[in-house]
Amino acid sequence: MNRMSEISSTLAAWLKLLGQASAGVRAPSFANAAAPEQQEILIGALAALAAEALACDRSLTIVTADDGLLPDISNALDLHLRPLCLVLPGADHARPIALRATLSLLKSRLSRTAADSQGPVWTAQRERLRHADALWRMSLAWVARNLRDEAPPAGIFALFPVRIAPWQAIQHTAMPTDWVVLMQDGRLPAQLCSPWPGARHTLLLSWAGGKTQGIVLTDETAQLSAQIELLGQELAELELELATAQGELAAFGARYQMLVAARIVRLDRLLAELAAARLECTPQDAAKVQAAQEARARADQSQREYEAGRCRPEGEQTQSFAPDIELKKRFRQLAQKIHPDRAANEAERAWRTQLMSEANRAYRAGDAVALERIFALWRAGPGAAAGVAVPKPPSFARRQGLIAQRDAIRQRIAAIGAELDRLYGSKLYELFAAARLAERQGRDLLSEMAQRLDRQIAQAESELAALIKG
Structure with a gap:
């Protein structure tokens, strides 16, 4: 069933709540909304919100209870915008892998300068990296070294306008953020269900009757499976980029x-x-x-x-x-x-x-x-x-x-x-x-080179013929 209309209406409701603070009011806003019962609508609306944040040049942080929904959210993100969205697993040993993958993907997309890295969203990202040039260079050097136990540079998450991660992976980053979406399903600590530190607007999504949404990771093997699923998606993004x-x-x-x-x-x-x-x-x-x-x-x-x-x-x-x-x-x-x-x-x-x-x-x-x-x-x-x-x-x-x-x-x-x-x-x-x-610019560089070579070839042929004849 096509859920696009329901996803669109959900997104519209969220945007209204995220923008409810009056103009000129500096105090952060906080709103509560019921999460969609259907996971397909929830995931689609979160992906649409990420695209909307990028289009409006807003930073967005989506905070989940654990890694369970991350693979689905990652897979739903717009393919052209994916390098601008940092999706991080909660586990310490998996997080650097995902971070390195996304940094490599972003670097590649910027280097390719193809149609999928053009437009206002990508112009804004290039400007963001220009202002954070030192951090960007340190981050790429960290990726290149690929040392298992080396921590990433401080503030690295700020290179990405959209961050999606479990609360334990992101709660201490202290990044200024325009929009924060908290997903409360009974496993998100109660003390986090309040205006997010450094956020202009916080939206808390909760489930009626305390109903848990998505996958509950009950043991280490399930947690590892979710991490591998997410890391496998990160790897697939890079394989696509390379191909x-x-x-x-x-x-x-x-x-x-x-x-x-x-x-x-x-x-x-x-x-x-x-x-x-x-x-x-x-x-x-x-x-x-x-x-x-x-x-x-x-x-x-x-x-x-x-x-x-x-x-x-x-x-x-x-x-x-x-x-x-x-x-x-x-x-x-x-x-x-x-x-x-x-x-x-x-x-x-x-x-x-x-x-x-x-x-x-x-x-x-x-x-x-x-x-x-x-x-x-x-x-x-x-x-x-x-x-x-x-x-x-x-x-x-x-x-x-x-x-x-x-x-x-x-x-x-x-x-x-x-x-x-x-x-x-x-x-x-x-x-x-x-x-x-x-x-x-409307030019064909290879054809121009070929025409220039044709003229040089004709000149060389003429000179050679004259030498032989003389």
């Missing part, structure tokens, strides 16, 4: 090869022939000997680079890579489910690795049908073909497996961050960024 950046660069690289690199090879070959022809006229001229050697070396180097660039995956296209929002959502959802770092054993890891590789290829090809086929394979399970039912491991083994998954996710998040840094530091990406900027 998108790689797809964009691969498509640009293919077009660069066709329009520019092939012409560079031809020009360098002509310049080498021209230098050799000039040397033939005065073979004892040391300067011309050196010039001919250098020209030949450049021609050989450009030929090698061109050949290396031609070694592309089968089916690589020269059109711009621009996956639609639905394809992105489906890939992210699939990556959450099948990621190899969520495997319980090596056999399952191998199966998941194969599925993940196929999912990446399908996403790069824009093949939504192939992604659905991979989803079907996932649902069938690794033992489906042989009709083998895999028994659930005992609780202790499952707990140990979840801890191993958490550690593997942490390592993969760090690896993706390093790979994104390498990609954005490449010369090809620098050219891609320049081409993207030129495109916004």
Whole structure:
């Protein structure tokens, strides 16, 4: 059932309560409202409130009782706005992993400067980071070091306009906040059910009759499962970001090869022939000997680079890579489910690795049908073909497996961050960024380069013909 109208009306009611303070009144406002009984409406309205806060340039803090609702809230957030929303688990050992992941995602989105990081919301974020430049740089250095026991820089949460976390993870941060939403379901301490320190407007959502909303985490294994689910979503966001950046660069690289690199090879070959022809006229001229050697070396180097660039995956296209929002959502959802770092054993890891590789290829090809086929394979399970039912491991083994998954996710998040840094530091990406900027100005940078090379090629051909004729 489509709940959009109910979500919209819930959001409107919340916004009215959050804005109820009279103009000029400095005292923080506090309002109480009944939470929606249906979890789908609650989660949708919270995600919509996050989008509204960003659109209005308001800071928002959503305080939950524990980690139970965090995966659903995270998954409901707008895909384009997700890097601006910090979703933190309550556990000390899981919190830095989520924080590093979101910082890496934000850094990547800012570096890509694509359509999904444009507009007033992102302009405001860039201005926010400009004012907090020292903190932003310290935070990125903290991510790069990836030391398990190193605490993040003080005040790091302020880099994000939207923060969503259990009360124990955020109650001592003392951040000025425009809006705070407290979710009281019987587990949020009573002393917190009051105006939030540093907040302009606080909204307390409570459940009628003390009814508990969402998942209640009753034991350590359940808590670990919720943390892994959230961290798995953080990892899927980064996998999507990496796949998108790689797809964009691969498509640009293919077009660069066709329009520019092939012409560079031809020009360098002509310049080498021209230098050799000039040397033939005065073979004892040391300067011309050196010039001919250098020209030949450049021609050989450009030929090698061109050949290396031609070694592309089968089916690589020269059109711009621009996956639609639905394809992105489906890939992210699939990556959450099948990621190899969520495997319980090596056999399952191998199966998941194969599925993940196929999912990446399908996403790069824009093949939504192939992604659905991979989803079907996932649902069938690794033992489906042989009709083998895999028994659930005992609780202790499952707990140990979840801890191993958490550690593997942490390592993969760090690896993706390093790979994104390498990609954005490449010369090809620098050219891609320049081409993207030129495109916004109505120019085609690669076509301009190709035309300039054509003129240089024509001039070199003319000079060579004149030397040979003379």
